[in-house]
Amino acid sequence: MAQRGLLIVVEGCDRSGKSTQCENLVAQLQQSGNNAELVKFPDRTTQTGKMIDSYLQQKSDLDDHAIHLLFSANRWEAMKALSEKLNSGTTLVVDRYAFSGVAFSSAKGLDLEWCRNPDIGLLTPDIVLFLDLTIDEAEKRGGFGQERYEKRELQIKVRDEFAKLQDDTWKSVQREGSTRHLGCH
Numbered sequence: 001m002a003q004r005g006l007l008i009v010v011e012g013c014d015r016s017g018k019s020t021q022c023e024n025l026v027a028q029l030q031q032s033g034n035n036a037e038l039v040k041f042p043d044r045t046t047q048t049g050k051m052i053d054s055y056l057q058q059k060s061d062l063d064d065h066a067i068h069l070l071f072s073a074n075r076w077e078a079m080k081a082l083s084e085k086l087n088s089g090t091t092l093v094v095d096r097y098a099f100s101g102v103a104f105s106s107a108k109g110l111d112l113e114w115c116r117n118p119d120i121g122l123l124t125p126d127i128v129l130f131l132d133l134t135i136d137e138a139e140k141r142g143g144f145g146q147e148r149y150e151k152r153e154l155q156i157k158v159r160d161e162f163a164k165l166q167d168d169t170w171k172s173v174q175r176e177g178s179t180r181h182l183g184c185h
């Protein structure tokens with residue numbers, strides 16, 4: 001039987017370079033002879049993903065709890081396929097996961113423990129790489145985009161919420177201009 005692949009999650013605020021670093025990591029892993037694939041949440045291509053996309057683009061409105069549960073459902077529906085890939089030896093590099101779910105919804109004011117519940121039982125990451133960047137630096141990188149959460153005040157709160165979620169599986173990667181301590185903007 002193939003050796004199980006690793007579940008590597010990459011988290012961070014907007015503009016922290018997650019997507020670029022995820023692509024680099026997948027390419028590096030492949031070049032060194034590993035099976036590796038990129039996974040991104042939210043997956044905007046599925047039915048739940050289309051509702052999420054419309055919400056993020058501010059084309060539709062949803063209750064904060066309802067959208068939180070949709071983000072979670074968007075992960076749950078992918079678990080079987082991802083589990084099979086890991087079991088067949090493919091390493092998965094995941095651009096955002098349940099930590100983003102909790103950080104964004106709790107930054108909006110929902111109870112942190114309530115936010116954690118729907119994701120309990122998802123595949124557990126082997127490592128979480130947190131790309132840390134101050135919000136000032138993030139803004140210098142060309143500013144935030146037009147989507148619902150791409151606003152300075154919310155991003156500051158999200159970074160503080162991420163700091164509450166760190167545990168032993170996290171490795172914080174200091175990006176240019178960030179301090180060593182989370183929670184400083």
Ligand code: 2DT
Binds near residue numbers: 042097098104
């Ligand atoms: P991208 O810009 O990376 O496509 O993310 N989000 C993401 C949540 O609020 N909850 C979640 O569970 C996830 C995975 C973060 C789109 C936005 O969606 C937010 C930014």
Ligand code: MG
Binds near residue numbers: 014
């Ligand atoms: Mg975005």
